[in-house]
Structures are given as structure tokens and as C-alpha cells.
Amino acid sequence: xxxxxxxxxRRTFLRGMGTAIALPFLDxxxxxxxxxxxxxxxxxxxxxxxxxxxxxxxxxxxxKLGELPRILKPLEPFRQDITLLGNLTHNWxxxxxxxxxxxxxxxxxxxxxxxxxxxxxDIKAGVSxxxxxxxxxxxxxxxxxxxxxxxxxxxxxxCDSGYSCAxxxxxxxxxxTQPLPPVLDPxxxxxxxxxxxxxxxxxxxxxxxxxxxxxxxxxxxxTKKLQSDLGPTDxxxxxxxxxxxxxxxxxxxxxxxxxxxxxxxxEKPYGVPADFAEHFKLMSDMITxxxxxxxxxxxxxxxxxxxxxxxxxxxxxxxxxxPLTHHLGKTDLIExxxxxxxxxxxxxxxxxxxxxxxxxxxxxLLDNSMIVYGAGLSDGNRHAxxxxxxxxxxxxGNAIKPGRRVVYRKETPMTNLFLTMMDQMGxxxxxFGDSTGRIDSLTSA
Amino acid sequence: MQFGAQGKPPVGIIxxxxxxxxxxxxxxxAMVFGLEAxxxxxxxxxxxxxxxxxxxxxxxxxxxxxSGAVSGAFGAVGRTLPVGLRLDGKAPxxxxxxxxxxxxxxxxxxxxxxxxxxxxxDTAEIPALIRNALxxxxxxxxxxxxxxxxxxxxxxxxxxxxxxxxxxxxxxLSMMGGAYPDGKxxxxxxxxxxxxxxxxxxxxxxxxxxxxxIGDALLFPASSIESDxxxxxxxxxxxxxRAYQPMPYDTPSWDLSAVLYAGRPQGNYFKLxxxxxxxxxxxxxxxxxxxxxxxxxxxILDPAQKENIIKAYxxxxxxxxxxxxxRRRPQQQQVTPxxxxxxxxxxx
Numbered sequence: 001x002x003x004x005x006x007x008x009x010r011r012t013f014l015r016g017m018g019t020a021i022a023l024p025f026l027d028x029x030x031x032x033x034x035x036x037x038x039x040x041x042x043x044x045x046x047x048x049x050x051x052x053x054x055x056x057x058x059x060x061x062x063x064k065l066g067e068l069p070r071i072l073k074p075l076e077p078f079r080q081d082i083t084l085l086g087n088l089t090h091n092w093x094x095x096x097x098x099x100x101x102x103x104x105x106x107x108x109x110x111x112x113x114x115x116x117x118x119x120x121x122d123i124k125a126g127v128s129x130x131x132x133x134x135x136x137x138x139x140x141x142x143x144x145x146x147x148x149x150x151x152x153x154x155x156x157x158x159c160d161s162g163y164s165c166a167x168x169x170x171x172x173x174x175x176x177t178q179p180l181p182p183v184l185d186p187x188x189x190x191x192x193x194x195x196x197x198x199x200x201x202x203x204x205x206x207x208x209x210x211x212x213x214x215x216x217x218x219x220x221x222x223t224k225k226l227q228s229d230l231g232p233t234d235x236x237x238x239x240x241x242x243x244x245x246x247x248x249x250x251x252x253x254x255x256x257x258x259x260x261x262x263x264x265x266x267e268k269p270y271g272v273p274a275d276f277a278e279h280f281k282l283m284s285d286m287i288t289x290x291x292x293x294x295x296x297x298x299x300x301x302x303x304x305x306x307x308x309x310x311x312x313x314x315x316x317x318x319x320x321x322x323p324l325t326h327h328l329g330k331t332d333l334i335e336x337x338x339x340x341x342x343x344x345x346x347x348x349x350x351x352x353x354x355x356x357x358x359x360x361x362x363x364x365l366l367d368n369s370m371i372v373y374g375a376g377l378s379d380g381n382r383h384a385x386x387x388x389x390x391x392x393x394x395x396x397g398n399a400i401k402p403g404r405r406v407v408y409r410k411e412t413p414m415t416n417l418f419l420t421m422m423d424q425m426g427x428x429x430x431x432f433g434d435s436t437g438r439i440d441s442l443t444s445a
Numbered sequence: 446m447q448f449g450a451q452g453k454p455p456v457g458i459i460x461x462x463x464x465x466x467x468x469x470x471x472x473x474x475a476m477v478f479g480l481e482a483x484x485x486x487x488x489x490x491x492x493x494x495x496x497x498x499x500x501x502x503x504x505x506x507x508x509x510x511x512s513g514a515v516s517g518a519f520g521a522v523g524r525t526l527p528v529g530l531r532l533d534g535k536a537p538x539x540x541x542x543x544x545x546x547x548x549x550x551x552x553x554x555x556x557x558x559x560x561x562x563x564x565x566x567d568t569a570e571i572p573a574l575i576r577n578a579l580x581x582x583x584x585x586x587x588x589x590x591x592x593x594x595x596x597x598x599x600x601x602x603x604x605x606x607x608x609x610x611x612x613x614x615x616x617x618l619s620m621m622g623g624a625y626p627d628g629k630x631x632x633x634x635x636x637x638x639x640x641x642x643x644x645x646x647x648x649x650x651x652x653x654x655x656x657x658x659i660g661d662a663l664l665f666p667a668s669s670i671e672s673d674x675x676x677x678x679x680x681x682x683x684x685x686x687r688a689y690q691p692m693p694y695d696t697p698s699w700d701l702s703a704v705l706y707a708g709r710p711q712g713n714y715f716k717l718x719x720x721x722x723x724x725x726x727x728x729x730x731x732x733x734x735x736x737x738x739x740x741x742x743x744x745i746l747d748p749a750q751k752e753n754i755i756k757a758y759x760x761x762x763x764x765x766x767x768x769x770x771x772r773r774r775p776q777q778q779q780v781t782p783x784x785x786x787x788x789x790x791x792x793x
Contacts, residue, residue: 062566087566091577115580386527410527410569411577431605436573 007031010294014226016218019194022142022293023226024241025360026234039360040140041397042291042369043133043425044299045111046348047171049103049306050325051380052341052389053334058086062405071341074349078393081356081366083400083442085390086407088414091434092116093376093385102383103322104163106376107306111171113415113433120157120164128173129418129432131180134298136427145298146290147172148189148283149182150276152305160307168307171300182302186252186282187271193290194245214249216242237359244289251282276314277347284351292358292365297425303344306376315339325380337380348373352393369394370421388414392442396424399443406441417442455481456616457489457582458707459575461529462700463593463633464493465500465543468689472665472762473592473700474504475682478511479761480708486588490578492529492571494593495537501530501568503543506558507681511766525561529575530568531597545688546681557679572601579607582614588707591620591644592700594633598648599640608649617651619707621700623723623731625656625743630729632657642725645741653706654723654731654743659715660699662746663754665762667693673763682762701758702744708761714754716745 008028014021030037056070065079075082092115093106101118108116114126127135130145138144152169159165170179183189194215216223223242227235255273273279280303290296304310309320317324317336324340327333355366374390377383387410395402408416415433420442422429458477462470480486491508493500505528549557561567575597579587589611591598598618601607622633622641634641645652667686671693674680690696705714721739724732733743 089573089577091573091580094577094581096581097583407566409566411529411573412570413573434573434576436570436576436604 008229010037012226014219014222016220016222019215019218021194021215021219021242021245022295024237024292024358025294026230026237027361028230028234037361039363039368039397040294040297041399041424041426042297042299042365042371043130043396043421044287044291044301044369044371045130045171046301046303046371046373047107047110048303048341048344048373048375049107049308049377050322050375051377051384052375053338054378054387054389056338056341057389058387059084059405062086062407065403065405071338071345072391074342074346075352075391078349078352078356078366080403081352081393081395083392083402084405085392085417085439085442086405087387087410087412088390088408088417089386089411090376090388090414091385091411095383099161101161101163102377102385103307104160104167106385107171108163108167109433110376110414111300111418112173112176113413113418113435114176116163116167118162120162122177123164123166123179124176125167125173125179126176126433128171128300129415129422130172130298130300131174132429132432133422133425133427137297137425141294141296143192143290143296145172145180145300146287146296147180147182147300147302148287149184149302150279150283150304151184151302151308151310153181153184155179155181159305168305169302171302180300182300185271186248186255186273186279186286189283189286190248190252193286193295214246216246241289241292244285248282248285248289251278251285255279255282276310276312277343280347281350284347285354288351288354288358288365291355291369303347312340312343315343322380327381329381345373348393355394363395363397366393367395368397370396370400370424372417372421386410390414390417396421396443399424401443408439408441412436412439453583453586454487455484456486456708457578457587458486458704459490459578459587459589459615460488460704461492461494461571461575461589461591461593461597462504463495463636464504465495465497465537465540466593468542468686468696469660469665469698469700470592471503471507471542471682471685472696472698472758473590473704474507475763476701476704476708476758476761477590478507478766479764480704481511482764482767483761484767486708488526489581489587490529490574491526492531492569492574492597494531494597496531496534497536497539498530498562498565498568499539499543499547501528502560502562503547503558503681503685504528505562506547506560509559510677510681527569527574528562529571529597530565531571532565532568540689542685542689546684549679549684551679558681558684571597572604572607575601576604576607576610579610579614584613585616587614588616589618589650590703590707591618591622592633592703594636595620595622595640595644596637599637599643602643602647608647612649615650617653617707617710618648619653619655619703621655621660621703623654623656623725623743624658625654625718625731625745626733627730628656628658631731634725634731635729638725638727638729641729641731645723645725650740652723652741653703653710653717654741655699655702655706655715656731656743657699659702659744659746660697663698663702663751663758664695665698665701665758666695666755669759669763673759676765698755698758701762702754705754705757705761706744709757712757714750714757716747717742718745 111128
């Protein structure tokens with residue numbers, strides 16, 4: 001038998017008029033008779049601020065996950081896809097000898113694992129673990145990493161008791177003095193993923209009338225040509241993928257239209273939806289596309305900034321998030337904190353659903369990922385830095401055995417987890433931050 | 446700074462003890478809380494070298510007994526200090542010195558000395574615990590006290606950067622171990638000869654060693670247990686003492702000397718040897734070699750001070766916990782400008 005089928009290049013793009021759309025993982029990218037191509041492992045960190053009500057986060061049991069506590073209830077459908085980790089600690093977030101500023105410290109040390117300098121001027125942290133990975137494997141993808149956020153990207157000023165806003169508003173640090181600010185605006189993100197790489201001014205956009213049309217229109221020729229070469233399964237995958245891009249476009253256009261009709265003095269970047277859930281969905285949809293098309297394997301997602309005072313009026317909560325977390329044990333305030341915590345998890349769960357629905361060979365995109373959802377504080381009322389709320393969604397390509405709650409010994413550094421995760425990305429470091437070793441029981445049942 | 450207005454706080458004590466093997470470790474632990482009550486020192490970390498959950502549970506129960514005296518000096522204010530526990534090695538038989546107090550119940554059937562340690566992950570990983578405690582201390586305002594085998598401290602030395610951290614934060618290591626100037630192999634050294642060798646060779650600060658001869662010569666009196674602890678109707682140290690051997694008995698005070706010197710180095714309770722180097726021989730004997738640039742010294746008993754020393758042991762071991770004023774966190778500062786409602790202060 002002569003096999004003539006030629007495998008589709010993993011780096012095939014649909015191109016047209018300054019647009020380049022990367023493709024998702026397709027069966028036809030595997031050479032005929034070759035062993036199935038192993039999809040890459042993706043790593044992401046989703047950070048929520050001000051701690052979490054731990055009484056409604058931690059199950060009362062260890063081992064196999066059973067009924068989930070109230071805040072985690074939205075993740076019930078994904079019980080077999082998540083691993084809950086207990087007792088992980090970030091010592092460098094603690095007061096130690098630096099006084100007030102737990103919020104500034106805990107977010108800046110979260111992925112860097114270092115003692116950050118208390119300052120508003122000459123900031124100093126360390127290279128974050130996502131960037132260590134990005135530096136090593138980033139050349140394999142279009143973007144070494146993506147930094148995404150929903151709230152605030154100010155880089156100067158005092159955001160917590162003498163800690164620069166650079167500490168609270170970034171998760172990723174390229175060097176000890178260079179944070180990577182998150183992209184908040186969906187339009188900016190979209191252009192970064194699919195545009196020419198040149199950010200157009202709104203005037204230029206209007207002049208070109210470009211956004212009255214879909215970017216998919218510009219790549220019609222390439223799309224048709226590709227579709228004719230694909231089997232039915234790949235055709236369906238491609239259709240779903242392009243539809244998801246089109247849906248993101250529609251959402252952005254809708255947000256832009258809505259923004260034009262609301263208070264012009266509102267401090268919202270162009271294209272940022274006023275609705276939190278919609279903003280989360282848009283950004284997570286684009287992260288999904290980026291991961292699916294292997295545009296990047298490393299993502300940080302700062303849901304809201306540490307110390308956030310956002311009011312969740314959509315939940316009927318007009319108090320700021322941060323003041324609520326200093327509830328002094330008042331049950332009505334705690335209830336509101338729980339509602340906010342749960343609301344965040346709901347958005348995350350909706351994202352998980354999408355990741356799980358995307359197939360990559362025998363696995364799903366979620367299976368091939370390890371997405372940490374967590375915070376740099378556990379009890380926000382006391383500013384506690386031990387037993388940090390931490391879950392990992394996904395299996396890192398079957399390396400992680402999920403569906404369990406694993407509780408480590410007290411004072412186990414969070415950086416031990418990150419060191420272990422870096423291993424899964426093929427990046428092996430002897431130490432990271434204040435690590436004392438790797439964590440066990442993550443990759444073995 | 447945490448104690449900016451008052452300057453440096455009292456010296457922090459990092460205690461690694463062989464809780465559960467005898468009574469002197471337990472008396473030594475009580476002395477640390479005595480120093481804390483008198484505001485002469487603070488317990489900032491406790492770890493247990495005997496690989497038994499009950500040993501860790503007893504240490505935590507004693508900490509809870511002294512409640513307000515547990516400083517929570519690092520981490521969140523007001524939390525109970527995590528207890529570090531060595532897990533490898535064969536779990537020893539738990540002796541009545543700890544099992545009796547732990548199982549004591551009142552007339553209602555309730556446990557008298559509560560603790561929260563039921564499984565391994567209720568205890569802390571020791572190297573991280575000690576390192577984290579060190580990071581919370583002002584420079585040269587910490588003393589490490591070792592009253593058991595050197596295993597845990599030798600392990601801690603393996604953490605990257607810890608030698609520099611110890612040099613920066615720790616004044617000296619006060620340890621019970623060895624026999625000076627010479628003698629038979631001593632229990633703590635013999636328990637892990639390799640770790641003791643490593644400790645004497647690599648520990649970066651001065652080491653003050655208390656030999657077995659000091660504790661042999663100074664007996665803690667049973668009469669004190671009968672009278673000086675009576676302020677508490679239930680006292681875990683008293684119950685441990687009574688369970689260890691049939692009363693009345695006076696007990697050698699080996700580990701107590703290490704705590705007394707750590708807390709009151711200027712107290713003139715002991716004489717110090719000239720500087721030198723302590724090495725550990727393969728059979729567990731210790732050897733002291735004078736050297737002008739040596740970092741090691743050992744305690745020498747001055748017979749004239751015997752009475753004073755015993756008095757200090759009793760005074761500190763039987764001290765009541767001080768009634769503490771609630772500690773306030775540094776004022777919570779505004780986090781996000783401009784926040785309409787000012788965040789309330791976190792509870793102390």
C-alpha cells in the first residue's frame with residue numbers, strides 16, 4: 001500500500017489582509033500511520049483577590065472528591081477534572097518585618113515566590129514561574145505567554161500601604177523589575193491574537209470600516225481551500241473553531257456598541273464590557289482560542305486585582321469586595337463574600353465547560369492543561385497566608401490524577417507546587433523562589 | 446515595622462525538642478513559655494524530633510495551655526503556631542509521659558488538654574517551618590535551642606540560602622548534647638551521629654553546648670512540681686512529670702540548661718569554656734579542641750551557682766502565662782484609591 005496523504009503542518013495559518021488565524025489541533029496534522037501526535041501541555045494561572053471564605057471552600061474530607069462545598073458547587077460537573085490542594089503557604093506574603101501591605105505582597109509574591117521590596121518607586125520582585133516556562137518553551141508558539149486581566153492595569157501609585165500598583169496589578173514578571181501588565185480590553189486582545197500586530201487607533205478603525213466585517217471574511221479563500229482537504233471530523237472542528245472566533249467578534253462589537261451608549265466618562269477601555277461576567281467570558285473565550293490553536297501554552301489571568309473594591313451590583317452587592325472581606329465575623333458580610341467567591345467560580349466553571357468540550361485526540365483541551373485557580377490569601381479577614389485556596393483543573397496531559405483533595409503538611413511552600421508544574425511543562429529547575437522541594441501526590445494517586 | 450514603636454521585640458526562640466522521650470524536654474518547653482510570660486523571649490517556632498504524632502500533639506497541647514503566650518510571631522496574628530514534626534524513621538512507642546496527659550479527661554468526660562493534631566498534615570514540614578520563622582525575626586534577635594538529636598537542624602541546613610539567613614538572624618545555637626571536656630557518647634549525639642557531625646561542622650553561628658554533666662549535677666526537684674505549679678488545677682507539665690516516673694523523684698535537668706542559657710545568656714548562671722571546635726567522633730563521643738577563632742563553647746558548671754540555677758529553672762518552668770492585652774494589627778491602610786467605605790481593621 002502506498003500512503004500518499006501528507007500531514008497538515010501544525011503551524012498552518014489562514015491568512016488574508018493583515019490577518020493570520022492559527023488553527024486548532026486537527027487529526028490531519030498527524031502523519032498517516034504515525035503514532036498520534038501528543039498535544040502540548042498548557043499551563044495557566046487564574047487569580048482571585050482578597051482571599052476566599054475557607055469554611056465554604058475546603059471540604060471536610062481528603063481523598064476522592066465527593067460533594068463540593070458551597071463556593072465550589074459550580075464545579076460539580078467537573079469534579080473528576082479538578083484537584084483541590086490544601087495547606088500550601090506563601091511565607092513571603094506574610095507581614096514578617098514589613099508591616100501592613102498583605103495585599104500588595106501576596107499578589108506580587110504569588111507567582112514569583114520572592115520577598116518583594118516595599119516601595120512605590122523602585123519595584124523589585126522576581127521572575128515569575130510562568131515566565132520561566134515562557135522563556136524556555138515560548139519560542140515554540142506565536143506568543144511565549146499571554147497576560148490577561150479584567151480590572152486594573154495601572155503600574156504606578158500606591159495600591160496598598162506603600163506597595164506599588166505594579167505589585168497588585170500584575171501576576172507575571174519577566175524580570176525582577178519588569179512586570180507584564182495584563183491586557184484588559186477584549187479588542188486589544190483580539191487584535192493581538194488575530195490582527196497584524198499593529199494596534200489601530202479607533203479613528204483608523206472607523207476609516208477602514210474593517211470591523212463591520214468579520215476577520216473570517218478576509219481568510220475565506222484559505223478557509224475554503226483548507227476545508228476541501230479535510231475529513232468530516234476535522235471539518236466540524238474547524239467550523240466550531242471559526243464559529244467561536246466569530247462569536248467573540250460579535251461579543252466585542254456588542255460591548256463596543258453598549259459602551260458608546262453609556263456614560264462617556266466611565267473609565268472603561270474601548271471594548272471592555274460593562275458586565276463582569278460578559279468580560280470574563282470574552283477574555284476566557286479568547287484564551288481558549290489561543291490555547292486551542294497553540295498560539296501560546298502559558299497564560300496568567302488576573303480576574304480582579306488584590307485589594308479590589310469592585311462592587312458586585314449584578315449580585316445585589318453594593319459594598320466593595322475588599323472591605324467586605326474584613327467582615328469581623330459578621331454573618332451578613334460573610335454571606336456577601338461567599339456570594340462573590342461563588343460568582344467567580346461560576347465564571348471559571350463556564351470556562352472549564354468550553355475547555356472540556358474541545359477535543360484533542362483522545363483528550364480534551366482541559367485534559368491537556370493544568371489551570372491553577374487560587375488566591376494569595378486564604379482568610380481575607382485575617383490576611384492569612386497559609387492553606388491558600390488552590391485548585392488545579394485539568395490533567396496536564398494525563399500526568400495529574402484529578403478528582404481528589406490532597407492536603408499537604410503545614411508550611412509547604414506554594415512554590416513547591418509551581419516547581420512541580422514547571423516539570424510538567426518540561427522546564428526543570430532545581431529550586432524556585434522559597435521552594436523546599438517538589439510536592440508529591442499530584443502526579444500519583 | 447511590626448514593633449517599630451517599641452524597637453526590637455524580645456529575642457525569638459526556635460525550639461527543636463525531643464518531646465516524648467523524657468521529662469526534661471517538657472520542662473524545657475515550659476521554661477520557654479516562662480521566658481515568654483516574663484517578656485524575656487518569644488517562642489517563634491517549635492518542632493519535634495521524635496517521629497510521633499502524639500509528641501507533636503503534646504507540644505501543641507502545651508502551647509494551647511499557655512494560649513495567650515503562643516505568640517504567632519510569624520503568620521497571621523493569633524493563630525496557634527504550627528508544630529513541626531519529623532516523619533521519617535520508625536515511629537517510637539508513645540510513653541506515658543505524653544499519653545497520660547493527652548488522654549486525661551475531666552468529670553464531664555471532656556479532653557483536658559485539647560490539640561488539633563490527628564494526622565501528619567496537621568503538622569508542619571520542619572525545614573520550611575524553621576526557615577519561615579527565621580524570616581520573621583529581626584537581625585541578630587533570634588536564638589535556636591536544640592534539646593534533641595541534631596537531625597532536624599541538619600536537614601534545615603540543606604535549604605538553599607538558609608546558612609546566610611541563619612547568620613543574619615541568629616545570635617547563637619544553644620544545644621544540649623555531648624559531654625565536655627570529654628566523656629561517654631551522649632544520648633542526643635548518639636541518636637544521629639551523622640547529623641551531629643554536620644551540625645557542628647556547618648552551623649554558621651556560635652554554638653554553646655551543654656554537656657550531659659551539667660544536667661546530671663542539677664536535679665529538678667519533685668517538690669516544685671507539688672507546689673509551684675498549683676496555680677493551675679490541670680497543668681500538662683505536672684501531669685507529664687507525674688506520669689514519667691512514680692512520684693516523688695528529682696530529675697536530671699539536661700535540656701533545661703540549654704533554654705536557660707538561651708534566654709539569659711548574661712545571667713552568669715554558667716561559666717563558658719574558651720572558644721574552640723567541637724567535633725563528633727564515629728562512636729558518638731564529642732571532642733573539644735581549643736581554638737582562638739573557634740565558634741564553639743561549652744557550659745561549665747560553677748558549683749557556687751547551683752542553687753541559683755535550680756531556682757531559675759523552677760521560676761521559669763512554673764511561671765504563669767502573662768495576661769496579654771489584645772494585640773492590634775498595624776492600622777489597615779486604604780488599599781484601592783478611592784474606596785468609599787474605609788476598610789475596618791482586621792481583628793487582632
